[in-house]
Amino acid sequence: xxxxxxxxxxxxxxxxxxxxxxxxxxxxxxxxxxxxxxxxxxxxxxxxxxxxxxxxxxxxxxxxxxxxxxxxxxxxxxxxxxxxxxxxxxxxxxxxxxxxxxxxxxxxxxxxxxxxxxxxxxxxxxxxxxxxxxxxxxxxxxxxxxx
Numbered sequence: 001x002x003x004x005x006x007x008x009x010x011x012x013x014x015x016x017x018x019x020x021x022x023x024x025x026x027x028x029x030x031x032x033x034x035x036x037x038x039x040x041x042x043x044x045x046x047x048x049x050x051x052x053x054x055x056x057x058x059x060x061x062x063x064x065x066x067x068x069x070x071x072x073x074x075x076x077x078x079x080x081x082x083x084x085x086x087x088x089x090x091x092x093x094x095x096x097x098x099x100x101x102x103x104x105x106x107x108x109x110x111x112x113x114x115x116x117x118x119x120x121x122x123x124x125x126x127x128x129x130x131x132x133x134x135x136x137x138x139x140x141x142x143x144x145x146x147x
Contacts, residue, residue, distance in 0.1 A: 013048035015092060015115050018056040022088035023119075025061060032061045060088075060095040067094040074134045076127075085120045086127060093132050097139045105136040105143055 008016070017039045024035040036057060039045060045053075060067065071090050072079055082090070093112040096103055109132045116125040136143070 008047065010047060010049040011052055012111060012114065013044060014050070014052040014056065015111050016118060017042065017045065017048050017053050018060065018092050019085065019088040019115055019119060021053075021057045022060060022091055023084050026084050026087065032058060035061075055100070056092050056095060059099055060091040063095060063098075064091050067091050067098070070094060070098075070139075071131060071135065074131050074138075076130075083121065083124070085116065086124050089116050089120070089128055090131060093128075094135060094139075097132075097136055101140075105140050109133065109136060 020042075021032075021035040021039045024030045024038060025032055028035070030038065036054070039053070039057075067090070068079060068087075071094060075082070079087075089112050092115075093108055096108045097105060100108075109129065112132055113125045113129050116128045120128070
């Protein structure tokens, strides 16, 4: 892992672990329950915000079909060409933007970019930023932070 748990906030750690769990369900053939259990057994889970992990992972996983439909029109490429890390980050951020209005959208976007920098390809964070800027405008048109 590029980050040590001491330098990573519990909320960032929860987001990183959410992406890992979504990745496991997408590529590893794990059920959501198996993936969550694997992540909870991870040595760094003690440093994560457990409530946030649970809400993000099960929310993103459970609504993944709906979220992909929401994101699809914003993509500059076929959804099959999105790598699994980018897909996991988009699902997580889409859930947070949709279901967690208490978290300001700039925080959600920034956190998604940072998690993408940790796990994604060289320029993946630029792709994520572009999509999430459009998604935030669509999902939170009246957000007071949009100004």
